[in-house]
Amino acid sequence: MLRISIDAVVGLSLLLTLFRLFYGPSVLDRLLGYSSVTAKIVILLVVEGMMGGRTVFVNLALIYAVLSFLGIVIIGRYIEREV
Amino acid sequence: MNIVSTVIIYIGLIFMLIGSVGIARLPDIYARLQASGVSDTVGVILVLVGFLIRNGFKFSDSFLGLMVLFFFFTGPIVAHSIAKSAFLSKVEPSQTGDKGEDE
Numbered sequence: 001m002l003r004i005s006i007d008a009v010v011g012l013s014l015l016l017t018l019f020r021l022f023y024g025p026s027v028l029d030r031l032l033g034y035s036s037v038t039a040k041i042v043i044l045l046v047v048e049g050m051m052g053g054r055t056v057f058v059n060l061a062l063i064y065a066v067l068s069f070l071g072i073v074i075i076g077r078y079i080e081r082e083v
Numbered sequence: 084m085n086i087v088s089t090v091i092i093y094i095g096l097i098f099m100l101i102g103s104v105g106i107a108r109l110p111d112i113y114a115r116l117q118a119s120g121v122s123d124t125v126g127v128i129l130v131l132v133g134f135l136i137r138n139g140f141k142f143s144d145s146f147l148g149l150m151v152l153f154f155f156f157t158g159p160i161v162a163h164s165i166a167k168s169a170f171l172s173k174v175e176p177s178q179t180g181d182k183g184e185d186e
Contacts, residue, residue: 080172
């Protein structure tokens with residue numbers, strides 16, 4: 001019951017932020033949508049690791065969070081004066 | 084213990100849902116950053132703390148504590164990085180106010 005409700009709410013907010021990722025007017029909006037989508041995917045991975053019995057997904061969530069953080073900071077620095 | 088963790092997880096989910104509605108609806112990059120930077124950090128941290136309490140602070144879940152620390156530091160850094168990038172590339176704040184979308 002808890003897992004179904006967590007997946008439903010996170011999936012709904014994932015759809016709302018995927019809208020911003022696809023239809024954002026500028027590059028910075030797409031970057032913002034990407035950072036928000038990765039946070040939701042981290043939640044989904046942790047839920048799978050904690051309640052689905054496959055604990056390796058928690059480690060995968062940590063690695064995914066680190067890589068998305070590095071990517072967002074580097075892309076934000078790269079497009080600083082070009083939008 | 085189980086009830087406390089469930090309540091904390093649901094509070095985090097409510098934060099995340101409201102923040103996502105704000106990201107989809109607000110008119111401007113700075114307003115969307117305000118919605119995103121608060122809701123992602125607090126939502127993820129609350130859900131992870133809820134799972135930590137639910138499993139009873141075992142040593143095998145130390146990755147969850149590590150991720151709580153990581154999101155506590157990197158959520159504001161990401162929002163500040165995007166805001167600084169928007170400010171330096173001279174994105175104007177929208178003056179119209181009550182429109183749902185630009186264009």
